[in-house]
Amino acid sequence: xxxxxAFVVFLFHFLLGFAPQYHGQEAATAIPGGNLxxxxxxxxxxxxxxxxxxxxxSGFVLSYSYFSKGINDGLQISVIKRWPRLFPLALISTLISxxxxxxxxxxxxxxxxxxxxxxxxxxxxxxxxxxxxxFTDAFRQGFFYTFFRGDYNLNTSLWxxxxxLIGSLLVFGLIPLLNxxxxxxxLILFVLLMLAAFYTSPYMCAFIMGCFLSYYRCQVRxxxxxxxxxxxxxxxxxxxVILMFGYMDPARGFYSFMHSENRDLxxxxxxxxxxxxxxxxxxMIMSYDGFYKLLDGRIGRLLGRCSFxxxxxxxxxxxxxSTAVFLALLDVIGYQNSFIVxxxxxxxxxxxxxxxxxxxxxxxCRKVNRTVKKMF
Numbered sequence: 001x002x003x004x005x006a007f008v009v010f011l012f013h014f015l016l017g018f019a020p021q022y023h024g025q026e027a028a029t030a031i032p033g034g035n036l037x038x039x040x041x042x043x044x045x046x047x048x049x050x051x052x053x054x055x056x057x058s059g060f061v062l063s064y065s066y067f068s069k070g071i072n073d074g075l076q077i078s079v080i081k082r083w084p085r086l087f088p089l090a091l092i093s094t095l096i097s098x099x100x101x102x103x104x105x106x107x108x109x110x111x112x113x114x115x116x117x118x119x120x121x122x123x124x125x126x127x128x129x130x131x132x133x134x135f136t137d138a139f140r141q142g143f144f145y146t147f148f149r150g151d152y153n154l155n156t157s158l159w160x161x162x163x164x165l166i167g168s169l170l171v172f173g174l175i176p177l178l179n180x181x182x183x184x185x186x187l188i189l190f191v192l193l194m195l196a197a198f199y200t201s202p203y204m205c206a207f208i209m210g211c212f213l214s215y216y217r218c219q220v221r222x223x224x225x226x227x228x229x230x231x232x233x234x235x236x237x238x239x240x241v242i243l244m245f246g247y248m249d250p251a252r253g254f255y256s257f258m259h260s261e262n263r264d265l266x267x268x269x270x271x272x273x274x275x276x277x278x279x280x281x282x283x284m285i286m287s288y289d290g291f292y293k294l295l296d297g298r299i300g301r302l303l304g305r306c307s308f309x310x311x312x313x314x315x316x317x318x319x320x321x322s323t324a325v326f327l328a329l330l331d332v333i334g335y336q337n338s339f340i341v342x343x344x345x346x347x348x349x350x351x352x353x354x355x356x357x358x359x360x361x362x363x364x365c366r367k368v369n370r371t372v373k374k375m376f
Contacts, residue, residue, distance in 0.1 A: 001057065009050045012046065017322075070219070075176065084372075093312040094158070107324050108319040163203045
């Protein structure tokens with residue numbers, strides 16, 4: 001599921017960059033009534049929902065082994081190795097992006113003039129003087145500032161890393177409070193945390209919900225085996241998930257009834273809705289053996305292994321390889337055919353690079369695990 005979510009983020013950015021009129025997020029270029037943003041089908045490419053799913057899944061996975069065993073041993077090791085676990089691929093992708101700028105390999109500006117994508121023309125909605133950064137600046141950003149200060153202007157996909165680190169530490173702090181706690185105490189803690197997060201840092205709601213789902217499955221309903229579900233119940237659950245994942249603020253089209261001028265409130269509401277949809281989806285996958293078996297195969301495992309690498313590298317790849325292919329084919333086969341061929345050619349390159357980076361990441365994680373265990 002993490003691999004699928006990473007691919008959804010890639011689809012979100014590919015369509016936003018190369019066919020913004022059908023994507024729909026940029027209202028100025030969207031085809032009225034003819035874009036995905038205004039329909040529930042936006043769930044197919046809703047990168048914002050996919051990122052929220054990442055956060056919920058992190059809260060679920062990071063706490064699952066502790067709740068299932070009913071122990072807190074090893075928490076300090078998990079805390080210490082969390083940042084070292086995350087930074088290598090962020091650093092590599094940031095340095096690659098800097099090199100592309102330094103050697104003039106990015107062609108996003110020319111492509112954006114054709115596609116009229118505001119997102120692409122602004123270097124994926126980057127900020128500041130990213131063109132004037134030195135190698136040292138790029139290294140510091142990918143290694144440290146992305147996580148502890150929230151800098152990401154050389155690779156804007158990395159905006160999630162600051163939340164991922166803080167959310168992970170929040171989950172590690174919740175584990176000893178919840179492990180062995182009664183249902184009433186857990187419910188009170190859940191309500192208080194959700195209220196605090198909703199009005200201060202809404203993305204923390206996703207980590208909280210993922211952590212409490214793990215607590216529920218391991219300690220409230222620990223003997224919940226997978227089962228064959230009623231088809232009607234499955235369909236209802238999937239429809240609810242699709243409708244929630246299809247929503248994006250500011251609401252337009254199908255979701256116009258949810259529109260509000262209070263952007264901060266609607267953003268927080270969107271994150272909570274996507275988090276709730278993620279909880280329902282994870283619960284369905286873990287509970288219904290048909291879903292679980294469908295995802296628990298070689299392809300599913302490979303997607304999972306490549307997911308983090310795919311997420312961090314896809315924007316630099318889109319703005320170099322994909323834009324170069326698109327521009328080279330544009331005058332030969334036209335806009336629509338160039339769009340299709342660019343997408344088809346990008347996929348194998350994306351997955352190959354992601355697989356190679358995933359191998360590096362796995363090697364690094366083994367080194368980190370051995371080093372930290374020796375320390376403690």
